[in-house]
Amino acid sequence: MDRDEYSSKPAPIAIVGGGPCGLTFARLLECADIDYVVFERDASSVPEPGFQGGTLDIHGPTGQEALRRAGLHDHFEKLARRDATSMVVQNYKGDYCVKFGEKRDAPEIDRLQLRQILLDSLPSHRIRWGKALRAIERDTHHEQKGAKDIKLHFTDGSTETGFRLIVGADGAWSKVRQLITPANPEYSGIMFIEGRLSLDNPRYHAASEMIGTGNSLTTSANAILCVQQMSDRSYRVYMGIKGPQDLTRSGGELDVTNIDKTRAALLAPTGFYGDWAEHLRDFVAHAEGPWRVWPWCRLKPEVLLPKADDAGYDETQSQDSWKRSPGVALLGDAAHAASPNGEGVNQAMYDALRLFESISAEISDNQDVDFDETTDAEALERAIATYEAEMLRRGRDHIEDGMNVEKMFFGEKAAENLIENFTQVKPEGSKPPMGPGSIIASEN
Secondary structure, three states, X not given: OOHHHHHOXXXXXXXXXXOHHHHHHHHHHHHOOOOEEEEOOOOOOOOOOOXXXXXXXXXXXXXXXXXXXXXXXXXXXXXXXXXXXXXXXXXXXOOOOEEEOOOOOOXXXXXXXXXXXXXXXXXXXHEEOOOOEXXXXXXXXXXXXXXXXXXXXXXXXXEEEOOOEEEEOOOOOOOHHHHOOOOOOEEEEEEEEEEEEOOOOOOHHHHHHHHOOOEXXXXXXXXXXEEEEOOOOOEEEEEEEEOOHHHHXXXXXXXXXXXXXXXXXXXXXXXXXXXXXXXXXXXXXXXXXXXXXXXXXXXXXXXXXXXXXXXXXXXXXXXXXXXXXXXXXXXXXXXXXXXXXXXXHHHHHHHHHHHHHHHHHHHHHHOOOOOOHHHHHHHXXXXXXXXXXXXXXXXXXXXXXXXXXXXXXXXXXXXXXXXXXXXXXXXXXXXXXXXXXHHOOOOO
């Protein structure tokens, strides 16, 4: 290798996806003076009309710890709503109504507020807007495989290549993940329909009186209802139903482009909320549009690690099994898309922290010496191997936990069982009761 190869500077790290986990990773790299660029599909930092994102509860050991390490915890605390951690649980008849979680270290923050904190901490030239990834491919002609062999194809017709590392933070339907596994998330049988209650809504004061600044969860066998307050004091209404995904297809029974028709179907005597208590039905009856459909989709846990038996994990492999792809790492839903379980954004931001720590441990000793591309690529592969060894097991647990939530939240006795579970004495340091705020707004 000649001198020019030794003295060249490292190529930037490419981060595909500008949500909380991708931006957290970018901020950590920024603090460490490591070159990077973020490719984000949104046209700009101005949110698209019609969907502003929900509210997130950020947990101390994971999401908050990532913000601390990124030097942003003080900025977070200025907007965090520590008076909004409560959760009201009741059944669909309005019975067994109990309030939990008022002292949890999991303050709420609007998703857009969290994203803005992260965006404000990054130089504007680091983010390329309007870059939706269409496809990703690896040049198989090179003998040595790494990130420099990978080409990114964007929907605007442009391509990018020649990176030090490709980090996929591009969500549940990640294109970057296709270099590791062909697996895609599967529909869980549950979907949410989102509406809202503005301050002048006829049911606003009822929501304020029942829920206050926090969240609520109401359960039945085939439907749940979550209502959560946002930073502007409005409420989001999430109607969760069990049913085939084609219910909400264009022209279908629950086609939300026709809100009146969909509302009538939900509230009909045979509908999902037909036998609910009137004060709860009223939240559905007055939920404002536009309505948005959110199917719960998840990866199979065995994609990350083979199925477990009594002796541990066996060696069974399938075509969907996770396979190491040189020069590629995944964060958040791209790595472990799960049904919402109160941990999504927290696990995603923690992924960013753990990957950054693994990379820093491998390359910190080489920052002040002549750069060698081969040595650097080998160091990054060791870092990713270290990161994946921990993340894959944690990610599998995360997916399985989401599957348990699916079972916990639906059922004739779901509210009573949740209340009994939450009121049991927990050992110090155990996981606190989850809040609907994170359940329904855990996109990362």
